[in-house]
Amino acid sequence: MRASHADRERAVDVLKAGFAEGRLPQHEYEQRIGRAYQAQTHGELQMLVVDLPQGPVPQAQFAPPPAVPQTFMPAPPQVPTNGTATGALICGILTMATGGLTGIPAVILGHKARAEIRRSGERGDGQALAGLVLGWLSIGGWAFFLLLMMLAVLSRA
Numbered sequence: 706m707r708a709s710h711a712d713r714e715r716a717v718d719v720l721k722a723g724f725a726e727g728r729l730p731q732h733e734y735e736q737r738i739g740r741a742y743q744a745q746t747h748g749e750l751q752m753l754v755v756d757l758p759q760g761p762v763p764q765a766q767f768a769p770p771p772a773v774p775q776t777f778m779p780a781p782p783q784v785p786t787n788g789t790a791t792g793a794l795i796c797g798i799l800t801m802a803t804g805g806l807t808g809i810p811a812v813i814l815g816h817k818a819r820a821e822i823r824r825s826g827e828r829g830d831g832q833a834l835a836g837l838v839l840g841w842l843s844i845g846g847w848a849f850f851l852l853l854m855m856l857a858v859l860s861r862a
Contacts, residue, residue: 800839
């Protein structure tokens with residue numbers, strides 16, 4: 706819900722009281738005041754005064770506010786990308802430059818990477834799948850080429 710001027714002023718009053726009671730240091734008080742006047746929603750105002758005795762608006766009935774603002778929460782851990790999937794993608798891309806020689810390693814690494822990803826929960830399934838597709842296209846292209854060569858030899862005989 707968007708905040709009104711009156712809501713911003715109530716939040717500033719709470720901040721002033723918190724500063725006067727010694728709950729906020731000078732630099733934090735000034736920083737929060739600036740953010741209060743720029744706030745667009747009740748949620749933004751509530752985050753500024755949630756750790757003080759009173760807030761500008763009552764708590765939401767269905768969504769309790771976080772105890773700590775998201776800004777101060779640690780970043781969620783990054784899920785690593787599977788190295789075998791990256792290898793499959795690189796081999797798949799290199800099939801064009803190597804004349805298809807890396808097609809078979811791309812397929813092997815792609816299948817291995819997808820099994821590892823399902824087991825470990827790592828990222829990289831798209832890379833493994835792209836490596837598989839490029840590898841199989843390379844193998845299929847060579848099979849088609851060899852089939853055409855055999856048909857050409859048999860047609861001459």
